[in-house]
């Protein structure tokens with residue numbers, strides 16, 4: 286009950302913020318830029334995620350009957366947040382709402398500002414709200430990010446956290462993994478690493494998804510010294526043949542997961558928005574529009590000896606069940622959480638009812 290009320294409240298406040306931000310941008314004759322809306326939302330959530338309000342607004346109980354164990358990781362439920370967010374107070378709220386675990390936004394070796402703004406917009410496709418982004422993996426850099434994560438409240442939930450890594454060259458991924466392993470040497474927290482080889486918004490972000498031998502070289506190198514669970518995030522833009530080739534390569538290594546998948550690249554013209562709406566003239570579409578491809582990818586990769594994380598357009602218990610029935614072990618969500626974080630509570634409760 287409470288989650289329905291707060292969900293309406295959240296969506297109402299978000300809509301008001303959006304209208305007022307867009308109104309101000311129009312008055313200054315600027316192109317709409319959703320990032321100002323997103324940033325205002327984060328500031329608001331941080332303000333309310335305190336001792337006075339957070340228990341009432343965000344704390345929901347989770348029962349253990351939805352637990353999913355993969356290798357040495359135990360997720361409180363199959364629902365996870367996908368790597369898209371680095372704002373710790375917001376991730377903390379997702380845990381309070383009952384998410385089973387999740388992945389931190391892609392970390393780069395060095396600080397990186399990402400692409401020029403505007404770089405994220407809300408669009409309607411087939412009458413359903415979706416996002417298109419060309420953020421370009423902004424990051425504070427691995428050293429600062431690891432320090433922040435390790436001293437954060439996120440560790441108090443003891444639910445697995447994925448550290449997504451991204452780079453332009455194999456060497457960069459190797460260096461990132463090494464620094465992460467070193468910073469985790471005295472931690473027994475259930476961290477896993479997600480190798481993002483599918484970002485459509487950087488110059489070389491998809492090089493590893495285009496060349497299976499580069500991915501194999503990277504995994505062989507990492508496995509020569511680390512037993513940590515590793516997920517590889519594939520792209521819905523890869524051909525079916527390439528996805529199967531990647532699955533077969535990944536399956537040769539122990540303690541692996543496959544995440545299907547990332548956003549789907551579209552130009553501004555293809556989604557009927559002004560070409561100035563995104564500084565790169567296009568970006569990755571996420572949300573309900575890409576769900577069909579997510580399900581298709583799971584079915585294509587099954588049977589698969591490696592656990593699959595289904596990501597892309599998942600926003601309801603029906604879609605969660607369909608993906609789990611198709612063979613996925615975990616669910617990743619990003620856009621659905623931007624539009625309504627209380628969907629975590631609604632879906633979790635509906636999954637309990639199905640048990």
Ligand SMILES: Cc1cc2nc3c(=O)[nH]c(=O)nc-3n(C[C@H](O)[C@H](O)[C@H](O)COP(=O)(O)O)c2cc1C
Nearest residue numbers: 367368369391481546547571572597598618619620
């Ligand atoms: C604003 C935004 C930023 C994202 N940043 C990342 C990222 O840093 N690393 C990554 O692997 N995926 C990133 N993604 C992709 C999501 O993790 C997810 O794979 C994709 O959005 C599809 O899921 P969805 O339809 O539930 O949003 C981003 C998505 C959005 C919308």
